[in-house]
Each structure stands twice: as structure tokens, then as C-alpha cells.
Amino acid sequence: MTGFLNKKKSVWHCKEIISSKPKRFTESVIREMTRLSLIHGAINLSQGFPDFPAPQEIKQAAIQAIEQDINQYSITWGSKTLRQSIVNKLFQLTQIEFNPETEVTVCCGSTESMIASLLAIINPGDEVIVFEPFYENYGPDAILSGAKRRYVKLKPPNWEIDFDELTEAFNNKTKAIIINTPNNPTGKVFNLHELQFIAKLCCHWNTLAITDEIYDHIIYDKIKHVRMITLDGMRERTIMINSLSKTFGVTGWRVGYAVADPKLTEAIRKVHDFLTVGAAAPLQEAGAYALRLPKKYFDDLHNQYLKRRNFLLKILEDSGFQCYKPQGAYYIMTDITKFGFPNDILFADYLIKKLGVAAVPGSSFYQSSQEGTQQIRFCFCKNEKTLQEAGRRLNNLKPLNRT
Numbered sequence: 565m566t567g568f569l570n571k572k573k574s575v576w577h578c579k580e581i582i583s584s585k586p587k588r589f590t591e592s593v594i595r596e597m598t599r600l601s602l603i604h605g606a607i608n609l610s611q612g613f614p615d616f617p618a619p620q621e622i623k624q625a626a627i628q629a630i631e632q633d634i635n636q637y638s639i640t641w642g643s644k645t646l647r648q649s650i651v652n653k654l655f656q657l658t659q660i661e662f663n664p665e666t667e668v669t670v671c672c673g674s675t676e677s678m679i680a681s682l683l684a685i686i687n688p689g690d691e692v693i694v695f696e697p698f699y700e701n702y703g704p705d706a707i708l709s710g711a712k713r714r715y716v717k718l719k720p721p722n723w724e725i726d727f728d729e730l731t732e733a734f735n736n737k738t739k740a741i742i743i744n745t746p747n748n749p750t751g752k753v754f755n756l757h758e759l760q761f762i763a764k765l766c767c768h769w770n771t772l773a774i775t776d777e778i779y780d781h782i783i784y785d786k787i788k789h790v791r792m793i794t795l796d797g798m799r800e801r802t803i804m805i806n807s808l809s810k811t812f813g814v815t816g817w818r819v820g821y822a823v824a825d826p827k828l829t830e831a832i833r834k835v836h837d838f839l840t841v842g843a844a845a846p847l848q849e850a851g852a853y854a855l856r857l858p859k860k861y862f863d864d865l866h867n868q869y870l871k872r873r874n875f876l877l878k879i880l881e882d883s884g885f886q887c888y889k890p891q892g893a894y895y896i897m898t899d900i901t902k903f904g905f906p907n908d909i910l911f912a913d914y915l916i917k918k919l920g921v922a923a924v925p926g927s928s929f930y931q932s933s934q935e936g937t938q939q940i941r942f943c944f945c946k947n948e949k950t951l952q953e954a955g956r957r958l959n960n961l962k963p964l965n966r967t
């Protein structure tokens with residue numbers, strides 16, 4: 565018996581218990597900032613979730629669904645009502661008819677939609693193009709799905725694409741390109757010309773576009789959101805991802821979806837089924853209701869975020885930050901050079917511990933920790949009082965040229 569135990573112990577010791585995959589990425593810096601913010605009692609302008617209530621009627625729809633006993637598993641790829649609402653909404657926006665029976669998969673947020681999509685399409689050796697700076701989930705998503713990443717820079721101040729660099733990144737191993745528009749963290753909204761250029765490359769190299777369009781209703785200055793799936797040749801090549809999280813202020817509900825042609829959808833549904841079975845059934849019903857809200861809801865959403873964007877821009881500029889004015893989404897990327905800190909991590913640490921404001925260090929949006937070290941991202945999905953208090957605290961900052 566003792567011999568067996570000893571043998572077992574030695575087997576345990578020579579086995580690598582942890583997979584090599586999670587060793588290749590760190591915990592989310594964004595979500596860590598929220599935890600630090602709670603510890604230090606800071607105003608949390610790091611993680612992108614609202615501190616104001618979700619719309620009353622949407623909450624009511626969720627309560628009603630629970631009271632009607634919609635409390636068991638829904639169809640694994642999404643409740644019929646939600647899938648129908650999604651395609652109705654998409655028809656309003658694009659004049660394209662999507663089939664709710666074969667082209668929609670409801671997942672636990674955009675987050676699961678993205679990983680399920682990648683797991684559904686990536687084979688060993690496949691490459692995925694990611695624009696940098698990027699929403700930090702895409703790095704681990706690529707590692708978990710086994711994709712090799714190729715990064716293409718978005719160049720400040722306007723976060724432009726270098727078309728030569730982009731063209732160079734494509735090759736016959738390029739399985740997909742991830743496009744997040746409106747973009748987190750830069751606030752860039754990809755324009756028609758850029759998307760058409762990408763579409764041509766996708767068609768040439770037989771590459772898929774996975775579009776993360778979670779901020780599609782949060783756009784400023786009369787800029788138009790262009791959907792890749794509507795462009796020539798891209799209907800069968802696009803996996804379009806979206807979610808209730810940002811449009812309806814319910815990031816904790818975890819309901820999102822992927823829309824793609826039936827062949828792609830079949831694979832995504834299979835992966836999704838074994839990842840999570842399904843998203844919360846009553847919240848899917850509330851989502852179906854939310855997507856049917858009249859235009860006024862979406863207009864108000866836009867107006868409120870426009871006000872918040874302009875409010876935080878002024879606060880940050882008055883405090884000495886150089887801001888990259890966002891065209892969409894609810895973040896402001898800033899340059900911190902004027903404050904004279906050696907890097908973004910020390911600056912974020914100073915902000916949270918000494919001033920009581922949490923923001924996200926810029927380097928967390930780059931593959932190399934040596935990049936983005938003079939950038940910090942703030943979010944403005946907060947009520948006016950919160951932003952005002954953040955402004956009061958940030959006013960204590962001293963840029964090198966301000967005494």
C-alpha cells in the first residue's frame with residue numbers, strides 16, 4: 565500500500581498539472597482594476613460597466629419571465645423569441661434577412677460568442693489577425709483556441725490602419741481577422757473604405773471576419789456604423805457578434821449572440837452547447853423584449869453617452885491628459901506623457917491609491933508590456949455624480965508644466 569502511495573506521489577510530481585495554455589496569459593488587468601478599486605474605495609473608471617440602473621421596463625420583462633416560470637434550459641442555441649427579435653432588429657438595421665433557425669446562436673455574452681466562434685473554426689497552424697491595441701480578451705481567446713496571432717497596429721492619434729502592414733499580415737494560413745468596431749479601447753469606428761479594404765483581403769485569402777459590434781449603438785458625431793456582413797462577398801464570411809451588455813446596460817446578465825451563415829452557425833452551436841449549454845433563459849426573454857424597444861430608446865442611449873463623453877473629455881483635458889477623442893464606445897484612451905511617470909502601471913497605481921480613481925493601464929491592450937506605457941484608458945459609462953467626483957479627484961494631478 566505504502567509502495568503504491570509513494571509511486572502515486574512520484575507520478576504526481578513528474579506530471580505538469582497546469583496546461584501550458586493558461587500559463588501563456590495573465591488574469592484580466594481590467595477586471596483586476598475593479599477589484600483594486602473596491603479595496604481602495606476608488607471611483608471605478610476602469611471596467612466598462614454602468615453604475616446606473618438598467619431600464620425599468622427591461623428589468624420588469626426579466627421579472628415577468630421568471631414569474632412565468634421560464635426557469636429551465638432554453639433551446640441550447642437560444643430561445644425562439646430572442647432569436648426572432650435579433651433577426652427582426654438586424655433586418656431593420658441592414659435590410660438583410662437572417663434565418664433565426666439556422667443563423668443565430670445565443671451565448672453567454674459576446675465573450676462566449678467569441679471563444680465559441682474561434683473554437684469552431686481554428687485548426688492547428690491557423691492564424692488570426694488582431695488590430696492592436698485590442699480588447700484584452702482576444703489574446704487569451706486566440707491562445708485557448710490554438711490560433712497564432714498576427715497583430716496589425718492602429719496608429720494614433722486617429723488610430724489609422726497602415727494598409728501595407730495589413731496586406732502583409734494576410735497569407736494562406738489566415739483563418740480569420742477580428743474587427744471590433746466601435747473599438748475598445750481606442751473609440752475608433754472603422755469606416756467604409758477600411759472595411760471594404762479588409763473585405764477584399766478576406767475574399768482574396770478565403771478568410772473569415774469575426775466582428776465584435778457590441779458598441780454598435782454607442783456612436784458619436786454623426787459617424788455611421790458599417791457592418792462588415794453587409795459588404796460584397798462578406799455575407800458568408802462574417803461571424804457578427806453582439807450582446808445585450810452595453811446597449812441595455814446589463815453586463816451581468818451574460819446574454820450575447822453570434823450571427824453567421826448556416827455552416828458556420830452549425831459548428832458554433834456545437835461548441836457553445838458543450839461550453840455552457842445556454843444563456844440564462846428568463847434573461848433571454850427580457851432580451852427579446854429589449855431588442856423590440858422603439859427608436860427613442862436607442863436615440864436616448866446615444867444622447868446620454870454623448871453627454872457623458874463630452875463631460876469626461878473636459879475633465880480629463882482640464883486635468884492635463886492628452887485625450888484621443890472617441891468616435892464610439894464608452895472609453896477615452898489618453899496619453900499621460902505630460903505627468904512624467906515612468907510607465908502606465910505606476911501611474912495607474914498612483915491614481916488608484918493616492919487620488920482614488922481607477923483606470924486601466926494602456927500596456928494591457930498591447931501584446932508587449934513595453935507598448936502603451938504612456939497610455940491610460942478611462943470609461944465613462946457612469947452617472948454624472950460619479951464622473952463629477954472623479955473630476956474633483958483628478959484635479960489634484962499635477963502635469964509637469966502645471967504648478
Ligand SMILES: Cc1ncc(COP(=O)(O)O)c(C=O)c1O
Binds near residue numbers: 612674
Ligand atoms: C469589445 C468588447 N467585446 C466584448 C466585451 C464583453 O462583452 P459581454 O459582456 O457581452 O461578454 C466587452 C466588454 O467590455 C468589450 O469591450
